[in-house]
Amino acid sequence: MQDKILLFIPMYNCEKQIVRVLAQLDTNIQSYLTEVIVVNNRSTDGGEQAVIHYVQEHEFKIPVTLLRNDDNYGLGGSHKVAFDYAMKNDFDYVIVLHGDDQGHIENLLPYLQDHSYRQYDCFLGARFKKGAVLDGYSWFRTFGNKVYNLLFSLVVHKMIYDLGSGLNMYSCNILKSRFYLKYKDNLMFNYCMILGSSYYKHHMGFFPIRWSEDDQVSNVKIMNQAVIVLKLLGSYFLDPEKFVEEEHRDTVIKEYTANVVFSTKGGI
Template identity: 60%
Template sequence: MNEKILLFIPGYNCENQITRVLNQIDSEISKYIDEIIMVNNISSDKTEERVIEFIKQNSQIPLKLLRNTENYGLGGSHKVAFNYAINNNFNYVIVLHGDDQGNIQDLLPVLKNEVYKKYDCCLGARFAKGAKLNGYSKFRTFGNRVYNILFSLVVRKRIYDLGSGLNMYNVNMLKNRFYTKFPDKLTFNYCMILASNYYKHNISFFPISWREDDQVSNVKMFSQAINVLGMLFGYFTKRGNFITSELRENPKAEYTAKVICEGRTSDGE
């Protein structure tokens, strides 16, 4: 039985980058992908128009543009995509951020060698051996490395990245939707790391290339640093009670998105 793989591209105000990201999906990558969803998180720029243009010019690609019902945040967009993968019987979901900082080509060795079959999730790591950073400040590099060490101490496993823009998940690990109460913000991935420890998911890290040039960061470093420390302390002291607690500022009953445009369907119709 062949695996059914979904590629999920979250995006918010990335009109200058999204076409470059979509162009990363070449013939070699396409061999492994059954469907692509670009989830637009209510962008206020021309992100959506750029995706529609791409679909019209590349109608042979099984690409579907979804628009969130409201601005859910990056974590909320993940929930839309994870739920989509579960509801549509995908076996794996790949996450590639729409701001063109990561490169999906870095995932090819994982796909070609079928490494992903051995793990619940394969996570791209900007700070693993063999990774390449371009335009990333020394200050942010240092900060990330410190937090990687802190998380490693708490989960008792070497953590090489807390949340890059290129990851791959086995949908089986997502089916109980443990992620629903996680923050809808950028800290969603931090909770995913802690949850993988609590639920004993088998995770692996692979080196990626990462660059910053014309991207606009949505990270408020100081406030996020404080929030992450609080999150780590909460898990360290409460473990399961923390992971299963309500961690959203504004809990939602559901996360929905509307299909705006699509190329060919995943079954070739």
């Protein structure tokens, strides 16, 4: 039996890139997916119209739905919207592919074809695993990421090859507890997920990916982020149980909600 797989594409001010991401979804890729959702986190550009126009002009064999968050929830908050959508609609897995066209879903295709993704609760794209290809990524950032991967590996007692790339896959079985709800809503969400999954002994696997940087606009402030990540790791190291149970969000949101802007299941 084929798994019910949701592809979640978070979008924030990437009007130029989002159409290239949608173009990655050829008929071969679509044959392994059940539905695509694009979650717009209150973008201020023309991303929504770009999505609608592209979907209307191209043939999709699976439903495509465009959601708009009811508030700016951040990247982590958009994950929570998508995870809730997946569970409410009885999906088995969620694939995350960032809308800025840095990751390439074709890197996941071999594992979809042979079903080896089923071995993992979290199957994570890795920019720094043997076989990965980095286009336009500086040596300094590569070195820094490898250092942090090593630090996390030492703390969680498992090799970590990437703390948060733009291509990941999660089993909905682990999401049902909503263990991630109190994790940060910003770019730190994936770091928290790594630590939480390590604590709960989720079966984590990594696969090498191709990562491209050309016309994307980075939202990462490197030095500031480096300090925050070290603090996160330190708090987990000192008391893992406290880390997974405490509130990490700057603003507590009761429900992460979004409205359907467009869907091939029912129009606008």
